[in-house]
Amino acid sequence: MHYQQWKQDNHNFFNDVVNINGTYGSFRALIEWQIYEPSDLKDPLRKEGIRKRFLQYKKPEWSIKTGNFYQSFGRGLVLHQTEEEDVNIDRDVDGLSMSFETHPISLFLLAGKPRNLILSSGNYSVINDTADVLEGAKIDINFIPVIPLSLNFVRFSSLDPGVEEPHQTYVYSANIEVVHGPVVLYAELAKKNGWDKTLFAKSQGTGFYGSTNVFVANISVSFEFFNYDSLGYGGTIYRYNAPPTGNLDGYSINRAKDERGWMLDISTNILEDLYLRFNTSKLATISLDSIGFDEYFGEIKGNATKQGPILVFNLKKKGYRKPEPIIDEKIELLPHFGISGLFLSHSFNIGLDSRIVDLDTISFTDNGVSIDLGILPSVTLSGRWTIRDKEVLLEGEGTEWKVIEMKWHISDKHTLNVMAGSEKGGLLCSGGVCRIEEAFEGIKMNVFSRF
Amino acid sequence: MISDKTKGNITKKVIVYIPIFLLVLFFSIGAEEELEKAPSFSLKSIENETVYLDSLLGQYVIIDFWAVYCKSCIQGLDAMKDIFSEYKEKGLVYLAINEDGPRNISKIPGLVKGHKWEYTVLYDKNGEVKELFGIQTIPEVYLLDEEGNIILRRKGFIDGDENVIKEKLEELYPEEEGNPEEKLN
Numbered sequence: 001m002h003y004q005q006w007k008q009d010n011h012n013f014f015n016d017v018v019n020i021n022g023t024y025g026s027f028r029a030l031i032e033w034q035i036y037e038p039s040d041l042k043d044p045l046r047k048e049g050i051r052k053r054f055l056q057y058k059k060p061e062w063s064i065k066t067g068n069f070y071q072s073f074g075r076g077l078v079l080h081q082t083e084e085e086d087v088n089i090d091r092d093v094d095g096l097s098m099s100f101e102t103h104p105i106s107l108f109l110l111a112g113k114p115r116n117l118i119l120s121s122g123n124y125s126v127i128n129d130t131a132d133v134l135e136g137a138k139i140d141i142n143f144i145p146v147i148p149l150s151l152n153f154v155r156f157s158s159l160d161p162g163v164e165e166p167h168q169t170y171v172y173s174a175n176i177e178v179v180h181g182p183v184v185l186y187a188e189l190a191k192k193n194g195w196d197k198t199l200f201a202k203s204q205g206t207g208f209y210g211s212t213n214v215f216v217a218n219i220s221v222s223f224e225f226f227n228y229d230s231l232g233y234g235g236t237i238y239r240y241n242a243p244p245t246g247n248l249d250g251y252s253i254n255r256a257k258d259e260r261g262w263m264l265d266i267s268t269n270i271l272e273d274l275y276l277r278f279n280t281s282k283l284a285t286i287s288l289d290s291i292g293f294d295e296y297f298g299e300i301k302g303n304a305t306k307q308g309p310i311l312v313f314n315l316k317k318k319g320y321r322k323p324e325p326i327i328d329e330k331i332e333l334l335p336h337f338g339i340s341g342l343f344l345s346h347s348f349n350i351g352l353d354s355r356i357v358d359l360d361t362i363s364f365t366d367n368g369v370s371i372d373l374g375i376l377p378s379v380t381l382s383g384r385w386t387i388r389d390k391e392v393l394l395e396g397e398g399t400e401w402k403v404i405e406m407k408w409h410i411s412d413k414h415t416l417n418v419m420a421g422s423e424k425g426g427l428l429c430s431g432g433v434c435r436i437e438e439a440f441e442g443i444k445m446n447v448f449s450r451f
Numbered sequence: 452m453i454s455d456k457t458k459g460n461i462t463k464k465v466i467v468y469i470p471i472f473l474l475v476l477f478f479s480i481g482a483e484e485e486l487e488k489a490p491s492f493s494l495k496s497i498e499n500e501t502v503y504l505d506s507l508l509g510q511y512v513i514i515d516f517w518a519v520y521c522k523s524c525i526q527g528l529d530a531m532k533d534i535f536s537e538y539k540e541k542g543l544v545y546l547a548i549n550e551d552g553p554r555n556i557s558k559i560p561g562l563v564k565g566h567k568w569e570y571t572v573l574y575d576k577n578g579e580v581k582e583l584f585g586i587q588t589i590p591e592v593y594l595l596d597e598e599g600n601i602i603l604r605r606k607g608f609i610d611g612d613e614n615v616i617k618e619k620l621e622e623l624y625p626e627e628e629g630n631p632e633e634k635l636n
Contacts (some may be wrong), residue, residue: 002587019585023490030582032475070577076553084552085518125551148499179499184560211557215564222561244554265558267565275529277565310610340526340610347610384496412604448587448606 003450006444012039017051028056030067036124052092062100068092071110073138073152074175077190077207077231079136081114081240081341087250090117091240104142111135116238128238131159133166150175154189155232156240158197167195169233170251171241173207184213190231190243198236205230207256209243222265229286232256247295249318258285261292274302284321294319306441309341327367327394331358340372347374353386357395365389366424378409386424396439398422417446455622470487486600489514489593490583494548494573497560502546502573504599510542512595512622513616515570516586518550519558524590527608528568534617535569541624543572549580 005014009411016035020250022028034051054067073079081091095112099142136154143149156169173190192205207228214221224246232255234240239255246263253259263281270276277299286291299314313336321329333356340349348373356365368386381404388399398407410416425439472587486564493503504512517524528547533546545572549559556574563572575581584593593614594603603619 021585072553072576075556075593079554082552132611177499185556220561220565224557242554244557250554265561267561269565269567275566372609375613380609409606415606450585
């Protein structure tokens, strides 16, 4: 059970989710009951009822599932209906799926209605509330064990307003993954044919994604390359495929409509207890090089003494070219210093962060400090304080955010989390767990329970 | 503006739900807990081998849910590295189940090798195993006994948490007694 209650913009919210998960022999069932009650009566997503449910029958060689499920094919060039917690998007399919496995071949089939749900600014919204239907198949062929091959196919049917017959879009790909000693190699080639819902015309698309990783002499080197030309499908604000874009932030310009780029990552633990990492990536549109994203990241992490605290320093630079129609360039510099360890048997974690932003004609800086203290083995107290040097409307309201948080591991099965103050929002790793936190002001209480 | 009626509805629901929750919590904590069996699953490893949890019965197994974006998870996996090195010879299995979607999967082998993790890293790219275990936040670590029962569960990671797991492993794998003659000397 997950219970949340908070207040935002003069509205009260509470969100209560109960998961009932049952297994009986080869059967498995799940019901997720949600009560989401914003005090705003006009909120279209006020609801009390079943949010997700499925029934599955699973044997070692085959299975059948009906209800809500997640599914991706390959690296997401053809299908990516899965949850992306780091960006707060929950995509699933409501329908039927079947899998059969007989060595060296396995087959997966699906049909259903996709649903893309986001939680933003305290509100749930289904961004693809349409009559779209997906039908898909995936075949994994393992004739040569070191070179497994997969073939992926999806037919997307969309019924647009004013049209009697649904339009069809076909997306298919083949991928191989080679794992041999210190080398990992992956390549996927995809094609798209048929109706393009965003252009309201027929179109063709192609996509390629390749990655390699080599580990030699304690140095790990990874390289990714991709080129997606009109491969994205779905609507204007949602996609049913979402291939990788290389960078560490999962940033995408237009979700496989018109993107190409690469990423290089080098990391090593060559010196005892000292970890070094360097990462750089480039992303641009194929049609216009003036739109893009470049990223550089460096990190050094190690113990100050043999049993001493862990020190970490990293620096990230992100450069956006034309991120919004009204912004030509945005550069962000993000230094971070952290120290964590034990002091008198109490754990501590102190972080200093800055975010130095240069927009076309505006510059501003966020400076923040965060502290986690394990005051008791089951109780962690955390505080975060961020100050912005000026008001920037493009980045939301406010110049100061202060929050205090207490996490109590009541038992193995129950955790209580209470936050009070104001939070800027984003990915937070505090009190030992990482989660996306929406911007808010007030008191927030989370209870996680398992019975 | 929030109408008084709406405010009243919310307050009523809160008043009803909080005592119910506290009551269930009270009885749940007080109750003698039976050992819970971990749900069985099979997943592909980064070496492209299928790992079946049921095939690991007879060994102690640690299951650690993590993702690339989760700093606390990586901190926890780093902290467990030396402990696992000590116990893997004694038969401990460490399954590090990755919860990243397909967009981040290619970053995993480099991260694992760069950190010199010797765990069995598994891909759960459709989140099926995470759902089976009812995971809401990561990291979350489970220790299973030889019959597949959950004997320890830790949510989150802060420095020092690795010692809780280490103490449990010390109980499970008692030090072999040395040569009695050496003791006399």
